[in-house]
Amino acid sequence: MTARLARTLGWLALAAVLAASPVRAERLIVSVSNHRVTVTPNYSGEELVLFGSVEKDATTPANRTYDLVVTVAGPRADMVTRRKERRFGIWINTDSRQFLQVPTYLALFSNRPFDAIASPEVQRRQQLGLNNVLLTQRVGPDYADVVPDDAFRSAFVRLRKQHGLYREETSAVTFLTPTLFRTGIPLPAEVPIGLYNVEIKLFAEGALVAKTDTAFEIVKVGFEQFVATTARQNGFVYGLVTAFMALMTGWMASIVFRKD
Amino acid sequence: MQLYLPIADIPVNVFLILAMGAAVGFVSGMFGIGGGFLMTPLLIFVGIAPAVAVASVASHIAASSFSGAISYWRRRAIDPVLAVVLLSGGSLGTALGVWTFTLLRSLGQLDLMIATSYVILLTTVGGLMFWEGLRALLRARRGGPVTTRRPGSHVWIHGLPLKMRFKRSKIYLSVIPVVVIGLAIGFIGAVMGIGGGFILVPLLIYVLRVPTSTVIGTSMVLTLVTMVFATMLHAVTNHLVDAVLALILMVGGVTGAQFGARAGQKIRGEHLRLLLGLLVLAVGIRFAVELVIRPEDLFTVRETGVTG
Incomplete structure (x- = not known):
């Protein structure tokens, strides 16, 4: 019984090796x-x-x-x-x-x-x-x-x-x-x-x-990667910088185009 | 010139985006509105994901309304007290709006929500403005008295408690409707990626009876603050603000706005309102048509999350 099982297992192992x-x-x-x-x-x-x-x-x-x-x-x-x-x-x-x-x-x-x-x-x-x-x-x-x-x-x-x-x-x-x-x-x-x-x-x-x-x-490398990872990992700082950038752009425009 | 957008993840033509920014800026300067309701659909049209478009336009509107607000401040055409009260509602509304935006995005109904709110808001507001402008025009043509005095001085709004005096606007009013209007505009702005100026201005004029002299400047302050706030919240919660896209839009937008403002001064008030009404109505109808006619493709594919 045990011998038979061992032989079966042996065949199975051999088959597995052959398949691999x-x-x-x-x-x-x-x-x-x-x-x-x-x-x-x-x-x-x-x-x-x-x-x-x-x-x-x-x-x-x-x-x-x-x-x-x-x-x-x-x-x-x-x-x-x-x-x-x-x-x-x-x-x-x-x-x-x-x-x-x-x-x-x-x-x-x-x-x-x-x-x-x-x-x-x-x-x-x-x-x-x-x-x-x-x-x-x-x-x-x-x-x-x-x-x-x-x-x-x-x-x-x-x-x-x-x-x-x-x-x-x-x-x-x-x-x-x-x-x-x-x-x-x-x-x-x-x-x-x-x-x-x-x-x-x-x-x-x-x-x-x-x-x-x-x-x-x-x-992504260089700038693209920097922006993408900052946006993902430091959302708050990224948001602040974007908002600040928006304000600067608006302020610059009002200076550049000031009529008086 | 092609430029790869780091968050939107697609290359775009810089000059096209710059021109779009300038064109919308021109319109916004002319009518004293943010122009988000034009910008967001345009960006979606060139292939930018709706969520990225909404989030990035917020910062673009912040820039153009800041440059506008500065010039109105110099002319003392801003009511700071009114602005602060509107803002207390506006901030809450924006927070609620960004939260709703995130929720809808996860439910997959964001596009429908954006499209239907555009249709309802734009056709209603545009229709009303157009109608009002037309009536004013006809009145003026018939040679009747152009009513600068706002009619019907007593409505139910004036019966509400918690009244306070808004000195620069010369009105005495309950803070409740002011806060509610701020809240609604903040909410709409965050969800739809629009500043809400084109809704706020008529509301201030017709509901709160704020004099025209301080309306546009004050509305710009509200737009400015809610949009800065929306930019921050979108950046923190959804990580979808494309700073490169925003910068191109801003540069085009603020430049266009200056020329628009000059053009706007040459046009009569009623004509201006009529034109704005038409424009708003046209955009609204375009969205309505899109919902009603059979789409070219019944299927859409969208990524729901990269995990591998």
């Missing part, structure tokens, strides 16, 4: 052109470049063709999508859904359409494409993601797309050689400040063969 370190035939090496994007007074968006290559080893089957999916996710936040309805003749927000801890920026890039890369099942499991990315909603007391064509979910994605904050481009990744790839990561001016995670997934014959991630951050 599968035989890796490919390895991904990537780099982002800039790991620290600084927001200065003249900042108006930027475009980063992600470079990478697929490293093969002896076990790699020859002449494998690869597909690559890059997912860039910005800092997470709670967001609310509201729907307006006509009540008493005016359009007011009635129904709303809260999206919990969803990325404020989300970009999915690949070298060809997701349908060509993997089966729908794999696409769902690997969250390929905006339709398959997990966006947790609070529906009443429950937490769940819903079907991609849910009205609130699709409106949410559509509005984020309009602002360039959510994007999906299935031809953005280019293979310069069969193993060397690059993609641009466009960051519009209103991208949120914070840490961005970049996840790179390599597919071959419809299955995930390698995965790696990297990150970059968008930070």
Whole structure:
């Protein structure tokens, strides 16, 4: 009995080890052109470049063709999508859904359409494409993601797309050689400040063969950072200075434009 | 020239904001009002979050009303006693307003609240002013006596207790309605991001029967103090005052106001009131239309809090 249990446990442990370190035939090496994007007074968006290559080893089957999916996710936040309805003749927000801890920026890039890369099942499991990315909603007391064509979910994605904050481009990744790839990561001016995670997934014959991630951050520096942190941490002093600035401006104007 | 705003978190064109400040300043100088009811919607229109717009406009109005108040003080057109009594109500009202603002923001109905209060206030006040201006104009045209003496000297307001004498305005009045009006203006100002001058001036004239000579100056003092107070409170509680945005607005605003004031002196009083009434009414109707017609997009997305 005890021996049998021990043997079972042993098998389980072995299985766990095997699952944790599968035989890796490919390895991904990537780099982002800039790991620290600084927001200065003249900042108006930027475009980063992600470079990478697929490293093969002896076990790699020859002449494998690869597909690559890059997912860039910005800092997470709670967001609310509201729907307006006509009540008493005016359009007011009635129904709303809260999206919990969803990325404020989300970009999915690949070298060809997701349908060509993997089966729908794999696409769902690997969250390929905006339709398959997990966006947790609070529906009443429950937490769940819903079907991609849910009205609130699709409106949410559509509005984020309009602002360039959510994007999906299935031809953005280019293979310069069969193993060397690059993609641009466009960051519009209103991208949120914070840490961005970049996840790179390599597919071959419809299955995930390698995965790696990297990150970059968008930070305010100098004056912008000074103002933002002061406003947050020393609200009182910040308010006083702003009010004083207002009075000075008003006083200066009355002197400059004094008629007599 | 693009400039990144540290609190609003978007880049804006400095000259556009400066021009907006100057244009609104011109109007505010011309009519002796703060101009917040024009500035806030304009800022929202260029893409600044309503909450940031409301909070930042407060300091902009403080600047323009301070420069106005200084020149009225030189002309002895401010009733300090009346201003102090109004302020005692005004400060309380502002505190209540900022508190309500924070509450509404968390409930997600801030936009609707701002829009409906704009519609109700602006159409009512604008309509009344327009009507009054039109009547005064017609009276003047018919050659009738232009009544400078305010009619109906005894209303229920004069029966209230706690009377006191406001020397410079030459009125003897209960402090209760004065405090209540101050409170209402402070509240409205903090919630809607407006100075409330365009409501306060008619209230002082028609309800309290304060003479026109001291009305605008006194109202500016009230606007000044409530807006400084609102700036402080918004900075402390909501952290949403964008000082860079405010500074650009102020510089444009105070400059525009000087030219506006000069233009305003060339126009007759009734015409001025008629024009202001029209302007206020127009803004109110614009907001009403927005509420009534089917919006282009029924959905809106808003961040409720960054926690990760």
